[in-house]
Amino acid sequence: MSVLTLPSTREEAWRWSDLSGLEALSAAHATGVAADLDSHWIGDGPRLLFVDGRLDAGRSRPGPVTVGTVDAASTHPLARLAGGDGWTLAVHKDGATPPGAIEIVHVATGGASHVPARIVMAEDAQASIVETYVGDGWANRLTRIELGRSARLMRAIRLVQGSGFTSLRDEAVLGAGASLVTTILGAGAGGSRLDAFVTLDGAGAYAEHGGALLARDSQRHDAAVVVRHAEPEGTSRQLWRAVADDQATTSMAARVEVARDAQKTDGEQSLRGLMLKRTATVNLKPELEIFADDVKCAHGATVGELDAQALFYMTSRGITPDRARALLTQAFIADALSRIGDEPVRDAFQAAAEAWLEERI
């Protein structure tokens, strides 16, 4: 692989990122040995297993998903590396994926894998996709999403890598009345950069993009999301909850852009950071860029520590301080995870978050 050209922190969009480890991760070799993965499957629907970016056909049953060359390209500094083979999901008009979610597990056994994906949904189609990232390498992904009129897509993404780095880039275009809900849980031990550019390109489209990011040790999670309202009457929600422990850093840069014609836009951002140690860092940037005059855009951002009174109350009831902290942290991120509509998926995500908190105890 050619020498990486990575953006530097001097660039405004990357000032909180730490990509210094990527060079080494790229140079490392994949072992190709994926351990037992059964615990990562949630339901019995279609499933795909990618080991270091390649489909493990033996352990997959792709259902409606096709694997092969993907027609997707991006100018994004990381996502442009993702070319060639990947997966495609196309859902025809009024179609729906089988009950339950399509599950995709990405295992990295070391080294770097760059995989593009494309999701195309025709009018009134609906689908639900769950992606899980495990392993130790650098998983770099580009996902192109095109939603036709009134199409509905639910995505849930879980980062539970043991180490390494996950960089995701979503580029989504929503037609009139289409709905895209993306929820991300960062509960692994690897770093991440979560990029998204969502364009509401039809009247009355709805986009939700958010999640919970948990970081400890010297881990870094970095989310950078842009939701662009290009047409009137769109609604968008960006709800992020970030927890930073030890020397960890979690950063969330969320932007709402409202184009000249996008009147009656309703955009909302809620960014909240929780610091569990004084050595941790939380960075927030709730950004608004507004060119229309009849819009409702609000953002709220707060950073703080756990409420001392609540902690005291719980310990006075016989709950150990560690347990009390874990419970309060769980409550703090609950908002973000409750956006997952599918109950088994939501339960699995909550379990992953709980596991992260348990480890702390």
Add this chain to the structure above:
Amino acid sequence: MSDVRNKAAFDAAARASNYEWGFTTDIEQDFAPKGLSEETVRFISAKKGEPEWMLDWRLKAYRHWLTMTPPDWAKLDVPPIDYQDAYYYAEPKAKKALGSLDEVDPEILKVYEKLGIPIEEQKVLAGVEGARKVAVDAVFDSVSVATTFRAELEKAGVIFRSISEAIRDYPELVRKWLGKVVPMHDNYFAALNCAVFSDGTFVYIPEGVRCPMELSTYFRINAENTGQFERTLIVADKGSHVSYLEGCTAPMRDENQLHAAVVELVALDDAEIKYSTVQNWYPGDAEGRGGIYNFVTKRALCQGRNSKVSWTQVETGSAITWKYPSCVLAGENSVGEFYSVAVTNNRQQADTGTKMIHLGKGSRSTIVSKGISAGRSDNTYRGLVRVAPTAEGARNFTQCDSLLLGDRCGAHTVPYIEVKNPSAQIEHEATTSKISDDQLFYAMSRGLDQEASVALIVNGFAKEVLQQLPMEFAVEAQKLLGISLEGSVG
């Protein structure tokens, strides 16, 4: 309907933009050669009779500036600036060392008259008996020509000088603080300013002194093609208090003029500095031709315990504004405040906000920013709140409101929040709105006509900031907001 409804606001904004205060005055100038080189820097320094260390400092800044590139992160569209196509020094050939006001160049007095801002300073210059005492250090094209009330101030121990005089008379004091808050390598425009600053103001308030009057400076950019590089340094010693007013208007010219000022404030233990600005430089015409580029670096160091710095600004002028008055809250329980109203119209661009750097325990900051965009302008709030690990119990409250008048303008909010101490309490709120039908309906149902209603609402929108201004400035600010609101403010 909404067109009709907003008409009053548009008219008001148009009045503000039509720049009633544009004119030029001809006074002989002693120019430095056109262009920027080490020679220019040496010329300025020699002209000012500066000591060796100042020249060295300027040259160092100039050499560093050559290695830098202009910042491009702001949401601004800045045409390329030819730094060689400007004069860096112009001094009016006026009489030196004025004994009394009668000796002030009548041309200059006329300028003040034309400013049409009949606030207390005017009376002072006109010699009106019983006028409220306001000290005016007028910067007329780079060099202070009139400094009034110096004696009275010096009785109180306050040093209020042009910075070149201060370098001559109080070299140690100036040397101690100059460039401490905004180092020469801080940014592109600050470095440029260090190299070529022509004049400015120096204020020192000694320990325990409450400055007996409000200090005020009028900035004027007068000579064609003369860049203005002002340098202001205010040091408030322990337990002192000072309120400083800065107001600006400029003649109408069809050329772009660069203004790259640096303002440094230092507050020691228990000291308080209040710095108010009304900025009404020529914003360019309706098509965006001409207008001032206002690239200013303003920063305060709250070094002492319980020190406080409060920035208040009303920004209505300039074609492009790049300005972030900031506070470094190093002292324990130090307080930083930033109140801002920024109005943009026609093709104006403003990228303005603040930085609050919390270093000291229990430091607190408040940010209230009101952006009003009209015409085809862009108005951006860009702010940083940073809490260092040492800033135990730091608190910040930020409120950014934007008001859009019309559908061709833009309002943007770019707040950065960086927290490294969990005991910090950081709150950020922002809204973007237009004048709501409900508000208008209510005001009109009380018998106000539409224009008065809109004026009332716009003024109400900015009131939190306007009431922070000293009275005479508040009056001017309202005028500059282009809204006729009779009677009570504050």
